Amino acid sequence: SEIRRKLLAAFSEADGGYVSGQKISELLGCSRTAVWKHIEELRKEGFVLEAVRRKGYRIVKTPEKITANEIQLGLQTDFIGQNIVYYDTVDSTQKIAHELSQKGAEEGTLVVADEQTGGRGRMARVWYSPKGTGIWMSIILRPNIPLQKTPQLTLLTAVALVEGIEEATGLSPTIKWPNDILINGKKAVGILTELEAEADQVHSVIIGIGINVNQQIDEFPEAIRNTATSIAIEKGEKIHRALIIQKFLERFEKWYTTYLEHGFKPIKLLWESYSISLNKTIHARTLSGTVVGKALGINEEGALLIETSEGKIEKVYSADIDIK
Ligand code: BTX
The missing domain is CATH 2.30.30.100 (SH3 type barrels.)
Structure with a gap:
């Protein structure tokens, strides 16, 4: 909600410091009692908040779970991920995103799930999306571009993923054309781009992204154990999923707006520099x-x-x- 957005923005600005109850009630235009209720809601979601007399409230710890609030806390984008729809479990975030898109959801709307029971890859393949360990998300875009250019958005997404993951984890992923992100040669991320179009008119583009974050190797199904990896496996420690989502969304918005203004050239250069398949x-x-x-x-x-x-x-x- 708008109130929640403002509350989290105030905590983001305080950057770990205190925000007074007075200030919050002014910002939100609500009573001190209502402020307390909002704080209690955050606590229920797993945020740890400290309340100190005369100082106010401070976020001590954000939840391990990914929640819409946590993704929005500190997110520096204008429209990508400003509207977040979160599910504990869902068939496929792609499906939900298509439905929302048809109902007119705003550009940049992000659908995130903690688990997918029917996660899909290209050509009706299965995408394993177990609970609590990965990032399974879809973004709704409404670019004004001709149909044949839409594959460029897959490549743009790959660039943003490489940079976002690198920023959040220090790892250096590479791209394998067209839609795999590899870490140390193994697949850690998949991208699925789907369209809603009529004749040559693109209504919306739904970008689906699956990132293996905290799985251990024995948690992967046998069929992909030799080819798949996760960020935790490569990094040697667990990583907070919300941080990766944020860094990715910020890079994505930057390159998406660059692309709409200046075309594919700048993206193409970056893509080629992160690719491992070239000249081989x-x-x-x-x-x-x-x-x-x-x-x-x-x-x-x-x-x-x-x-x-x-x-x-x-x-x-x-x-x-x-x-x-
Ligand atoms: P793809 O067709 O390139 O890759 C699918 C293939 O990757 C599978 O056939 C399998 O071999 C392997 N694979 C399956 N699951 C995993 C995994 N978790 N890690 C590594 N390898 C795997 C890639 O398709 C596109 C994936 C997009 C997934 C996102 S998740 C959010 C959104 N919702 C949804 O249903 N799909 C997208």
């Missing part, structure tokens, strides 16, 4: 066969350019790639 021989498995060759880069549309041994340059729009 790769096998790209597409629906119509496998292309083998050297990955040269991406074009303006976000397609991967592969130079085959005959010197022909193939454009690949959708594939799974193996790096040889």
